Amino acid sequence: MTVTRFAPSPTGYLHIGNLRTALFNFLIARKAGGTFILRLDDTDPARSTPAFADAIQEDLAWLGLTWDRVERQSDRLDRFAAAADTLRGMGRLYEAFETPAELDLKRKKQLNMGQPPVYDRAALALGDAERARLRAARGAGVWRFLLDHGRITWADGIMGDLSITAASVSDPVLIRRDGQVLYTLASVVDDIDMGITDVVRGADHVTNTATQIQLIKALGGTVPRFAHHSLLTGAGGEALSKRLGTLALRELRAKGVEPMAVLSYLARLGSSQPVRLAGSLDELADGFDLTHFGAAPTKCDVDALYPLTARYLAGLPVDAVERDLEDLGVPRAMQARFWGAVRENITKRADLAFWWDMVNNGTPPLIDDADRGFVDEAFALLPEPPYCETSWADWTGAVKDATGRRGRDLFMPLREAITGRAQGPDMAALLPLFRRKPGI
Ligand code: GLU
Numbered sequence: 001m002t003v004t005r006f007a008p009s010p011t012g013y014l015h016i017g018n019l020r021t022a023l024f025n026f027l028i029a030r031k032a033g034g035t036f037i038l039r040l041d042d043t044d045p046a047r048s049t050p051a052f053a054d055a056i057q058e059d060l061a062w063l064g065l066t067w068d069r070v071e072r073q074s075d076r077l078d079r080f081a082a083a084a085d086t087l088r089g090m091g092r093l094y095e096a097f098e099t100p101a102e103l104d105l106k107r108k109k110q111l112n113m114g115q116p117p118v119y120d121r122a123a124l125a126l127g128d129a130e131r132a133r134l135r136a137a138r139g140a141g142v143w144r145f146l147l148d149h150g151r152i153t154w155a156d157g158i159m160g161d162l163s164i165t166a167a168s169v170s171d172p173v174l175i176r177r178d179g180q181v182l183y184t185l186a187s188v189v190d191d192i193d194m195g196i197t198d199v200v201r202g203a204d205h206v207t208n209t210a211t212q213i214q215l216i217k218a219l220g221g222t223v224p225r226f227a228h229h230s231l232l233t234g235a236g237g238e239a240l241s242k243r244l245g246t247l248a249l250r251e252l253r254a255k256g257v258e259p260m261a262v263l264s265y266l267a268r269l270g271s272s273q274p275v276r277l278a279g280s281l282d283e284l285a286d287g288f289d290l291t292h293f294g295a296a297p298t299k300c301d302v303d304a305l306y307p308l309t310a311r312y313l314a315g316l317p318v319d320a321v322e323r324d325l326e327d328l329g330v331p332r333a334m335q336a337r338f339w340g341a342v343r344e345n346i347t348k349r350a351d352l353a354f355w356w357d358m359v360n361n362g363t364p365p366l367i368d369d370a371d372r373g374f375v376d377e378a379f380a381l382l383p384e385p386p387y388c389e390t391s392w393a394d395w396t397g398a399v400k401d402a403t404g405r406r407g408r409d410l411f412m413p414l415r416e417a418i419t420g421r422a423q424g425p426d427m428a429a430l431l432p433l434f435r436r437k438p439g440i
Contacts, residue, residue, distance in 0.1 A: 002034030004198050006060075006067075007187065009041040010053035013248040014060070016300060017202070017232050017240060020266050024200040024229060026065045027267065030285040037194060038067035042074045043186050059249040063259045064281055071194065073186050080181040083189045083219055084174065087145065092218050093174065096123035097134040097141040119144070119170035143175035145184070145215060152210040157200065157227025157290040164210040172211045188212050192221030200290070203228045227290050230270055232300040240300060247302060256348025261308035270298030277311050310347040324349050328356050334433065341429035358419065359433040365440045366416040374403060375417045375440055384437050392428040 004025040008018055029036035038060065042048035053072075060067070073080075087093040096119075098106070107117035123141070126134070135141065147166045156162045174185040191199065191212075199209075209226050216223050232240045240247065252262065260278065267284045268275040271292040278284045318325075318339040325335045342355040357363075367375050378399040383391075400410055415427055418438045424430065 001195075002029055002032035002197050003037065003195050004029045004034065004200070005037040005039045005071075005191075005194065005196055006065075007039040007041050007190075007201075008056055009044065009047070009183075010049060010056055011044070011047040012052060013250055014056055015244040015249065016247040016252070016262070016266070016302070017244060019063070019249060019262065020229060020232065020269075021201055022060065022065055023063075023263060023266050024227075024288075024290070025198070027281075027285045027288040028198050028200065028290075030281065031288055034197070035068045036066075037069055037071055037196075039071045039190060039194075040073065041183060041186070042072055043077070043080075043181060043183070045074075045180075048074075055250070059253075062249070062253060063263060071190065073190065076186070076190065076193075077181065079189050079193060080186050083185060084143065084181065087174075087215075087218060088143075090218060092146045093143050094124055094146060094171075095131065095135075095141040096144050096173075097126075097131075097138050098123070099138075116168055117170075118168060121146075121171065140177055140179070142173045142177055144171040145174050145211065145218075147171050147211060148214055152213050154209070154213060154223070154226055157198075157225055158230075158293045159203070159206070159228055159295045162206065162210075164207065166210065166214070169207055169211060184208060184211060185215065188215045188219065188221070191224060192216060192219060196224050198225045198227070200227045200229060203231055203295070228295075229293060230295055230298045232269075233297045235299055235301040235303070237297070237299060252302070252305065256309065256350050257305045258309045258312045258348075260312050261305050264312075265305055265308060269300060270294060275304070275308075277308055277315075306347055313346055313349065314344045316343065321349065321352070324352055328352060330356060337429070338433055341425045341433060345423070345425050355425070355430075359430070360435055362434075362436065362439050363420040365418070365438070366420045366422075367440065368413065368416075371413040374405065375413055377403060378414055379417070379438075379440050382437060385434055387432040387434060389428065389432055392431045395431075 006022040006025050008014065008022075014022070026036050028034070038057070040048075040053050040056070042053065057070070084093060103119070106120060110117045123144070124146070147169060149167045151163050152166055153161065153163045172184050173182060175181055190196075206228050209228070213223055234240050234243065249262070263281065263284060264278045265275055267278070267288060272294070273287070273292050313321075318336045321339060322335065325339065330338050338356070338359070342352065345355070346352060365375075378395075381398050381402060382395050396410060396414065399414070400406055403410075411427070412422065415424065416422055417440050418427070418431070
């Protein structure tokens with residue numbers, strides 16, 4: 001049974017980088033017919049908010065990334081405390097009293113001497129009396145996990161065989177001075193308790209994974225399959241982290257990007273398979289395979305989402321946009337014809353309003369000075385509505401006979417005069433939708 005989880009901290013809105021993690025975990029579970037858990041890593045009361053937790057769920061729901069259940073770390077503090085006790089009992093958790101300033105100084109000294117800035121485990125050498133004295137003087141210390149110094153290896157689902165020397169990593173702090181259990185421990189306890197079989201997350205977690213593998217083993221859990229996807233960069237290779245605010249899913253949604261465009265893009269970006277617009281999440285799941293992904297940083301070009309959105313929309317049947325058409329006030333009897341005429345000429349649903357306004361109210365014409373006489377003559381030949389499917393052909397045929405113009409010279413000035421632009425829907429389909437004779 002495959003069980004995956006997406007574990008955001010509800011401290012901000014989901015952005016395209018988080019979504020990559022969510023989607024990979026979702027697709028792995030979906031493909032295997034397994035379980036996908038949404039886990040809210042909300043142990044930091046100072047930064048987590050219920051509003052962000054709601055927003056995360058709203059954004060995932062918008063994308064159709066449904067979860068089998070939600071877990072909140074804040075509901076599981078007793079489990080984390082029990083795990084900490086187990087580790088203490090095994091001698092793998094020790095209290096350390098250094099202040100941040102003291103640790104900083106130690107690190108500077110180590111760096112000056114050309115050594116890696118790894119915690120020196122000075123607290124391990126403290127006797128009981130010294131510990132009691134420090135606790136009395138400074139209050140509770142932090143609790144660090146005693147790493148086993150050796151190599152930590154795993155076969156990463158994306159990065160291949162990885163090996164990390166435990167001695168190059170500081171014993172991680174699992175419990176803060178104020179008693180708050182930190183992510184490193186909480187995540188491991190949850191992964192064990194929830195039977196997580198596959199963990200996909202960003203490459204920034206590789207060192208965490210090394211220490212978490214030791215923690216899982218210390219707590220008697222089964223190590224899941226780990227995979228670390230590359231981090232996303234901007235189209236020019238620059239770090240995305242600073243722009244992530246503008247890449248929030250709700251921003252993209254507000255700009256009219258369609259869920260299937262984002263999902264199709266992210267399911268393939270950074271893989272050896274080309275990005276292809278998919279019709280459904282099941283289709284994406286069927287073709288999803290972590291082995292297609294590479295470890296190199298992945299360029300993310302958000303602009304690619306717009307043509308994908310346009311293609312997605314162009315392929316929709318009219319009933320998929322019924323709500324949008326209703327909201328615009330398109331009469332039911334006209335919906336299929338209107339949609340058929342404009343669907344290949346919108347880049348987002350909101351563009352429907354532009355065409356609907358045009359066929360109802362007209363639009364400022366675009367007329368080349370050189371074509372003025374021609375257009376006047378042509379419009380004199382255009383009858384009053386209603387128009388039908390043959391109106392455009394009938395009219396342009398009459399204009400051709402009267403003026404001798406043909407081809408582009410005939411059609412383009414008329415299109416531009418009616419629609420105010422050089423590109424747009426098939427005029428034979430658009431003209432019958434006009435309720436008034438277009439003005440020039
Ligand atoms: N809350 C962690 C994060 O957002 C979860 C990482 C993980 O998947 O374990 O980075």
